[in-house]
Amino acid sequence: MDLKQLKEQGLAEIIESESLEDLKKVRDLYLSKKGLVPQLMTKMRDLSPEQRKDFGQEVNALKQRLLDESQKRFEALTQEEMERKLASEKIDLTLPGVAIDLGQLHPLTQIEREIIDVFREMGYSIIEGDEVELDKYNFERANIPEDHPARQMQDTFVIDIEYLLRSHTTAIQTRALEAFAPQLPIKVLCPGKVYRKDDDDATHSHQFMQIEGLVVGHGVTMADLKGTLELLARQVIGQDSKVRLRTSYFQFTEPSVEVDISCHLCQGEGCSLCKQTGWIEILGAG
Ligand SMILES: [Zn+2]
The missing domain is CATH 3.30.930.10 (Bira Bifunctional Protein; Domain 2)
Incomplete structure (x- = not known):
């Protein structure tokens, strides 16, 4: 293959290389130590001293041209690859986000805290x-x-x-x-x-x-108990709540009482929640 053919073929192969991998193969084929371009130098032996000089310059020029072209192709392929990557990893900023539910306290925790606040x-x-x-x-x-x-x-x-x-x-x-x-x-x-x-x-x-x-103290009576429970009912259930004490028995207290509050649904009229009694039992005391 003469110099002109090698140039045309080399340039064509560089431009046609589709990937960085292909380009490297082409560069190795033409420009590596034992590549096609360095091999041209072996022809120098058959040339006269004047011809050798010209031929040497032409080979160097060819080598430089192929290097320049492969560098250009390298940059183009690198750019293409980056664009491909960016396109495949594209983030759609218009998509709606994932909503995070804040949740709320469990009803038991809520009522427990309400009652604690009253007593505190x-x-x-x-x-x-x-x-x-x-x-x-x-x-x-x-x-x-x-x-x-x-x-x-x-x-x-x-x-x-x-x-x-x-x-x-x-x-x-x-x-x-x-x-x-x-x-x-x-x-x-x-x-x-x-x-x-x-x-x-x-x-x-x-x-x-x-x-x-x-509560343990001097002069504490059942009246204090009833007053405390009335306050609790008014604060937690509603201002209109009434409290009723019924005598009962527990191991821990003497005298003992069951405590009812007026039904908050029917206001004491009688409904299915209070089993038509108008009262709901909420606790035992004494
Ligand atoms: Zn009721």
Whole structure:
């Protein structure tokens, strides 16, 4: 192949190379140490000294031309590749974003906080205690000895001979009494989870919330209890709420009462929610 043919063919192959990989192959073929262009130099031997000079210059010029062209092609291919990449990774800024729901507090947490606020304003300390409790604080000190039928009634989750999952927040109260007495007055509110073996359905659960309040002081009467519960009902249920006490029995208190509030749905007229009585039982006290 003579110099002119080599030039035409080399330039054509450079321009036709479709990828950087192809281009490298073409460059190696023509311009590497043992490539087609350096091989031309072997023809120098057959030439006269004058011809050698011209031929040498022509070969160098060819080499430079091919280098320049392959550099141009390299830049063009690099640019093409980048554009292809940018097109394939294009981000559509007009797409709507992913909405993040903020959510809200669980209804139990909401009502628990509302009740806590009412009692905190009345000067109560809030104590949560531990869910794993000693039998001593859960039963014995709540006036429920080992053979007491209330222990079966409450179907407690027992961990071992000493520990259990507390079956009522009274366990927090018995601890509070031990911690604070004989300093009076004691005013504590004990909210928390309690556990009892129960078949879960719409109105029963093996785990539920209780909130208990405890007041110990001189001259504290049932009237204070009723006034406190009336304030609670007005603050949490509504300003028109009424409170009714009915005598009852609990192991922990004497005298004991069941506490009803006027039905907030029918305002005491009687409806299906209050079973036509106009009252809804909300808690036990004493
Ligand atoms: Zn009602």
